[in-house]
Amino acid sequence: MKSYFNLLVLFCAISLFVSCGNADDDVNFGLNTGGDLGEGKPVDDCLELGENDLILSIQDQYTTEPGKVSVFFKVSDADGNPVPGLTADEFTIYEQGQNDACFNTISKSEANSRISPNSQIFSNNTLLVLDLSNSVLSSSLDELKTASASFIENVMPATTQESYKMAIYWFDGEDVLHELNPLTSEKAELTAAVEGITVDISNDPSTDLYGAVIKSTDIASNLLAESTKGEKIGAASVVIFTDGTDQASRFTQQAAQKKVDTANPNISFFTIGLGAEIDTQVLTDIGKTSSVVANNKEELETTFNNISELVSLRASSFYLFEYCSPKRSGDNNLAIQVTKGGVQGAVQTKFNATGFSGGCE
Structure with a gap:
């Protein structure tokens, strides 16, 4: 599985070589609806997160006005074994707007984010x-x-x-x-x-x-x-x-x-x-x-x-990530990283913030 994933990362890195770090180009790429990452894709090289030892596979995602972004994903190791019991402090969330050269860590005070295992939904x-x-x-x-x-x-x-x-x-x-x-x-x-x-x-x-x-x-x-x-x-x-x-x-x-x-x-x-x-x-x-x-x-x-x-x-290896995005317009990139026991994994996706406003809880 690691060999396949490395080839996938290499292919995406070559494809993104010209546009790496350019948010206007990055957000135009369609979602990868197959493979280990589900509806996600490998994270941009500008983050320099390294090789994935944990696989985050996006199962579904949606936005809810006035400004909530929700991503449902499962976490497994490189051999496909589920990884349950992860807590919010083991996740780092990055966001890249249209004017950002690379991703920025989202502010927990502004974004009101949470990771929920086995949510009520x-x-x-x-x-x-x-x-x-x-x-x-x-x-x-x-x-x-x-x-x-x-x-x-x-x-x-x-x-x-x-x-x-x-x-x-x-x-x-x-x-x-x-x-x-x-x-x-x-x-x-x-x-x-x-x-x-x-x-x-x-x-x-x-x-x-x-x-x-x-x-x-x-x-x-x-x-x-x-x-x-x-x-x-x-x-x-x-x-x-x-x-x-x-x-x-x-x-x-x-x-x-x-x-x-x-x-x-x-x-x-x-x-x-x-x-x-x-x-x-x-x-x-x-x-x-x-x-x-x-x-x-x-x-x-x-x-x-x-x-x-x-x-x-x-x-118990399915997780729901929700946060109130500060973005207010257009397509934006989102990356979710998990770090546990010295290994890490990350996945990238995108969302459209057109119509977003304040008042999200």
């Missing part, structure tokens, strides 16, 4: 998708129920929060993704649903794994679209457990993988495999965020806990 939905085909029900149901309950305990907050919700689905060989429990913020309700699974829940002993991938991705996409209405921002996680390969042959591996690869980037995909009959490469590709394997049913709870930790860390 943030919504996080998790889909736990369980393989309840005959092989699971007949040999590892008790272990799966224990592992699932532990997953729920670890992912859901200790106190109920409307911004954190989970739904549980299950699949067998039918062309249906069965709902075990609808989306809820109630941990006890989810746990009770898992504990209520019985060996006779399924009537089809086959495994429609690819169908489950496609259907759960569609559900996550719809949930994300619904939960981000009205200037809300959100993320979703799809966690799929199976102990085998697709046997129903209703959908192709290519179709399932395409669904995952083209999904909203704010949807994370995790897979948990059990036993020797799984195809680890398929599960690794589908679980593009992370994939783990339990060699036997006694390891199930540990592997579920490993994934639950990643789901929780990812949810």
Whole structure:
């Protein structure tokens, strides 16, 4: 990842060579909507911040009159691992107006800035998708129920929060993704649903794994679209457990993988495999965020806990930066830098201050 990012920085540095430090030119560059930085781009060389060891990926941004700028982003290390728990004093914010040769650190007294982890506008939905085909029900149901309950305990907050919700689905060989429990913020309700699974829940002993991938991705996409209405921002996680390969042959591996690869980037995909009959490469590709394997049913709870930790860390690695800009006109550049434990990372974006005025809080 570092090599790719270095090449990206080099390319942008060459592209900006003529205009580096010229605010009139800098603000005209469009946003980079792909890659590690999301909707952001590498910071201008005039800041001399150095190589990024932490990656700030802008997920969304908007302005609100009379003068508020809001940027929602996630932070990860160079290996893609989420970085949670950052505090406001670990961030430095730079602003570059049309008449500035380079960026200036914004004044906290004038800008009324704040960094908020998991703001009230943030919504996080998790889909736990369980393989309840005959092989699971007949040999590892008790272990799966224990592992699932532990997953729920670890992912859901200790106190109920409307911004954190989970739904549980299950699949067998039918062309249906069965709902075990609808989306809820109630941990006890989810746990009770898992504990209520019985060996006779399924009537089809086959495994429609690819169908489950496609259907759960569609559900996550719809949930994300619904939960981000009205200037809300959100993320979703799809966690799929199976102990085998697709046997129903209703959908192709290519179709399932395409669904995952083209999904909203704010949807994370995790897979948990059990036993020797799984195809680890398929599960690794589908679980593009992370994939783990339990060699036997006694390891199930540990592997579920490993994934639950990643789901929780990812949810707490999203941050909302808001400030009242002193700018009052035109396109302006904004850079956000985070420094933690001797390493740093930064990202640049821009905003339009036309119509901005005083009175922002």
